[in-house]
Amino acid sequence: MGEQPLLSIKAHVFQIDPATKRNWIPASKHAVTVSFFYDVGRSVYRIISVGGTKAIINSTITPNMTFTKTSQKFGQWADSRANTVYGLGFATELQLQQFSEQFKELKEAARLVRDKSQEKFELLSPALNITAPQAPPLLDVNGSTEDKLFRSKSADMEQTTEKEQMRKMLSEGSICEMNSEAELFALRESNAKLLAALHEASGSIEQWKKQLAEYQEETDRLREQVAELEAQNVVPGPDREGEELAQSLAEMEALLKAKDEEIKILQGKKPDITELEKEREEASKRVQDLEEKNAELKNRVQLAEMALASSLDARNRVEGEVHRVVETLDVKIYDLSDLRQNLAKLLEK
Incomplete structure (x- = not known):
């Protein structure tokens, strides 16, 4: 069945500078069409934008993504798979609002798809739901299994906290640069x-x-x-x-x-x-x-x-x-x- 278009909006596309992680690099000279698509075969939602003969945005929406409005006409989101941060400059506040609402809806839809797939997997694997007899925890040189679990959870929490801090620093550090780049682009036009x-x-x-x-x-x-x-x-x-x-x-x-x-x-x-x-x-x-x-x-x-x-x-x-x-x-x-x-x-x- 292929992909079905959901929403298309004109915007100026930017990508974060991989070297500094602070400055915006224009991905298109002019405003291009940015579209939301639904891949029926894989049940995923994507954001796609094509400039000339190449794709300048190819981002799959996941439940962990967040679209942040950094100004009245500019927004951004981070894509860990593409290892970049995308920025969009819109002509009006209404277009930014439409894109943000569509992003939130598709993010929630992606979460529902993920939950359904997990439930389906659990139903297909009933053996995983059978309660096995509990055995006493085994000890090894590094300590008990409870200590391993605690250290694993602590490491996950530290990694999550570090990611949140980096995301916050990236968002705060790029606001000024993003505003100046977007305003400069608009002033040039x-x-x-x-x-x-x-x-x-x-x-x-x-x-x-x-x-x-x-x-x-x-x-x-x-x-x-x-x-x-x-x-x-x-x-x-x-x-x-x-x-x-x-x-x-x-x-x-x-x-x-x-x-x-x-x-x-x-x-x-x-x-x-x-x-x-x-x-x-x-x-x-x-x-x-x-x-x-x-x-x-x-x-x-x-x-x-x-x-x-x-x-x-x-x-x-x-x-x-x-x-x-x-x-x-x-x-x-x-x-x-x-x-x-x-x-x-x-x-x-």
């Missing part, structure tokens, strides 16, 4: 994300500067058009429009200078992501305002050009009428001159 965001923000700033340069060129072109209209000085209406356009252009220049100063400040400060997003939104809004003002200036220039054209047409019409009147007067003057000459001839006769 945050630093990489921040550098990528700053690089993207620098590209956005260059794009904004390019747009502002285009708007500056458009403003200069409009200023030249307004200057040409003011130089003609045909009618008072366009002059007023030119003054308004010049005032609007001055305001636009002030906005452009302010924007350049803001860009210099942005380049010097190296702001964080939230500030960059806020500045980008404000810059987009200002760019939209500039586009609207630019469109309004274009409309005003078109209106001024239309007014100028209509004024020129009116002046041309007036000049044409004046020319026609002058020509008519010349004809009349010529006729009067001719009439005067004819009258003078009649008087002479």
Whole structure:
């Protein structure tokens, strides 16, 4: 039937340094999947994690194992079979809690499996349960059997106490190192994300500067058009429009200078992501305002050009009428001159 997956959680995997037994060594560059499995054939529970093509965790859960939370997002357990201590750094406290609860449940399940196997063994071996006649204890050179049993129990107790002390020292000694390693790993990832965001923000700033340069060129072109209209000085209406356009252009220049100063400040400060997003939104809004003002200036220039054209047409019409009147007067003057000459001839006769 194989193994059945029970729970999978993403985590950063660490192993204790075999040389110092205090420092953590990262077993994976990134967060990997750590899974609980149940081996149906052998009735055992295992923790498995694969990084690339090799297994970085292959730990069989036993009733003697203990999963210890050493911080809000970090936990560890010792595996005597693998002769190492595993550490896991999680993204959230909830994931650490889920892993810890699953570990406790499977540890209890492993204990039940062990108890059942022992009971099964006792049932299959009834002869072991028959009480044999007690014989007097044998003495040898080293003393009585009771002394041997006492010394054996004392040695087991001393060995257990020594193991508990070593486990306690290992846990206490690795807490600080574990916290620093896990925080350093998290800070490295945050630093990489921040550098990528700053690089993207620098590209956005260059794009904004390019747009502002285009708007500056458009403003200069409009200023030249307004200057040409003011130089003609045909009618008072366009002059007023030119003054308004010049005032609007001055305001636009002030906005452009302010924007350049803001860009210099942005380049010097190296702001964080939230500030960059806020500045980008404000810059987009200002760019939209500039586009609207630019469109309004274009409309005003078109209106001024239309007014100028209509004024020129009116002046041309007036000049044409004046020319026609002058020509008519010349004809009349010529006729009067001719009439005067004819009258003078009649008087002479």
